[in-house]
Amino acid sequence: MSTTPRRGRPGYDLESLLAIAVRVFNERGYEATSMEDLSRKLGITKSAIYHHVSSKDELLRLAVNRALDGLFTVAEEALAHDGRAIDRLERLVRGSVAVLVDQLPFVTLLLRVRGNTRVERAALGRRREFDRLVTELVKQAEAEGDVRPDVDPAITARLLFGMINSLIEWYRPRGGAGAESLADAVCTVAFTGLRA
């Protein structure tokens, strides 16, 4: 006996619409997906979609910012800790793995953005800002003597996040390892290497 007017078609609020849109973008590619395709996939009219968002671009913006906000939140939490930079770096790595596992479709979409639109270029800008934070942390850890000085900090940061970001290619939530054991594996390989 709800008296609240229901926004949009039954079955879709913005959140569930966004989740399906992100799945379709990841399957077919963002560029190759039209609002028409989305409306068919959702089984609702385009105007029902426009009830929630103004454009395909807005769906993309909401999706990539979900991923970016998650990553910046863990970065800020990690950077707020006292102590050694390498421990902050490890917190950042573990937090980032957790965000990837939690928000897998959103991060997948983010990592495939190529910069063809204003929204995509803004996302790439925030990704670069995140990379700078990580590089800065690697530099600090190196200055404190905890990271080997024979690899360039920017390259180290990129290889580290290359490992983490590869999760989107091969990690499957069902039946796979949990976020914590994945984070253990990443930290073991990244910090101490795979050589016995």
Next chain:
Amino acid sequence: MSTTPRRGRPGYDLESLLAIAVRVFNERGYEATSMEDLSRKLGITKSAIYHHVSSKDELLRLAVNRALDGLFTVAEEALAHDGRAIDRLERLVRGSVAVLVDQLPFVTLLLRVRGNTRVERAALGRRREFDRLVTELVKQAEAEGDVRPDVDPAITARLLFGMINSLIEWYRPRGGAGAESLADAVCTVAFTGLRA
């Protein structure tokens, strides 16, 4: 005074046509690029393109096989060596970095393939076969006591190639490090870890 009939429009043989097609696919996405788009970009008619290839799919097949053939060649060379598995693994890692640097646009396209067509699914199948080779080598190295036993070999293989494959996201040939110093950085971080 050439008497050999010239195939295709002056300026494009199959190789140069393929190079430009791959660049456009990487910029706009394979799905989102039509033969019409390619013909505009190349400044030639669609039928001039069809003189060289039967379809957009064939361009994709040629491109991803270029990358895959390169990777399998280095894998076979690495596996043919006697001695310890960890040394074969290091050869495979160095060879793969060299292929990525040499064939950057082709490998970039390969790594973005999602399996929407028969050609894409075939490419994904060969990638899985390559992953199995790497996992097998990590297992052997672990059995020989050279790789730490506390990380699953399949996860180790994937993290290792996560690092290598991330090159397509950030490596830029001009002004960047050469293939050899990149391979050194990857091997240092992967085999001995970034901790000092």
